[in-house]
Amino acid sequence: MSAPRRFTGDTLVIASHNKGKVREIAELLGPYVATFTSAGELGLPEPEETGTSFIANAELKARAAAAAGHMALADDSGLVVPALNGDPGIYSARWAGPAKDFAMAMQKVEDGLVGKADRSAYFVCALSLAWPDGHVETVEGRCTGTLVWPPRGPHGFGYDPMFLPDGHGLTFGEMDPVKKHEMSHRADAFRQLVERCFR
Numbered sequence: 620m621s622a623p624r625r626f627t628g629d630t631l632v633i634a635s636h637n638k639g640k641v642r643e644i645a646e647l648l649g650p651y652v653a654t655f656t657s658a659g660e661l662g663l664p665e666p667e668e669t670g671t672s673f674i675a676n677a678e679l680k681a682r683a684a685a686a687a688g689h690m691a692l693a694d695d696s697g698l699v700v701p702a703l704n705g706d707p708g709i710y711s712a713r714w715a716g717p718a719k720d721f722a723m724a725m726q727k728v729e730d731g732l733v734g735k736a737d738r739s740a741y742f743v744c745a746l747s748l749a750w751p752d753g754h755v756e757t758v759e760g761r762c763t764g765t766l767v768w769p770p771r772g773p774h775g776f777g778y779d780p781m782f783l784p785d786g787h788g789l790t791f792g793e794m795d796p797v798k799k800h801e802m803s804h805r806a807d808a809f810r811q812l813v814e815r816c817f818r
């Protein structure tokens with residue numbers, strides 16, 4: 620296996636149109652990157668997520684943004700619920716519809732769980748760093764927990780208010796963001812990516 624390529628330069632494009640993610644990524648990578656911009660700010664189109672895995676979609680989004688000439692980082696993530704055969708999984712954003720209605724998406728998850736004993740779930744985060752020549756470095760992180768109902772807490776985004784991480788009494792929606800960054804799937808993935816490309 621060849622050695623991983625390291626991040627060089629000072630500007631990184633965050634290849635995401637999700638403001639919650641862009642904020643978390645800038646917080647997690649702040650110490651290693653001088654300047655951030657995002658696909659949204661640059662007016663780059665949102666590529667169609669045609670991959671069949673988190674990793675395939677992260678690589679496709681990162682490569683699409685890096686083709687514009689700067690190194691780009693994409694995150695493809697979602698909530699996997701074993702009792703729902705892995706749904707919403709890579710369709711986590713799509714379950715919220717064009718209006719990005721996560722109250723509705725969480726209700727849909729809850730409706731599927733009625734009468735089921737297994738309320739376990741995990742978040743997955745695939746991160747892909749892409750170079751303008753098409754090279755990518757990709758990692759995947761996880762965080763396991765349980766789904767609660769009704770949703771709790773004003774923080775975070777997406778499915779956070781119904782996700783109770785293992786070993787904790789507060790949902791990601793109730794938790795201080797600093798605390799979420801100590802244990803989330805995104806934090807797990809970033810620990811691996813920093814080790815590989817940013818140190």
Ligand SMILES: O=P(O)(O)OP(=O)(O)OP(=O)(O)OC[C@H]1O[C@@H](n2cnc3c(O)ncnc32)[C@H](O)[C@@H]1O
Nearest residue numbers: 635636637694695696697698711712776777778779
């Ligand atoms: O593709 P981009 O532009 O980055 O933005 P997106 O919101 O479409 O992102 P994804 O395709 O990766 O879909 C992931 C969805 O999974 C959910 N999700 C991911 N990480 C999460 C987190 O930390 N907390 C709560 N929900 C999360 C959230 O609803 C996201 O919209």
Ligand SMILES: [Mg+2]
Nearest residue numbers: 636668695712
């Ligand atoms: Mg998306």
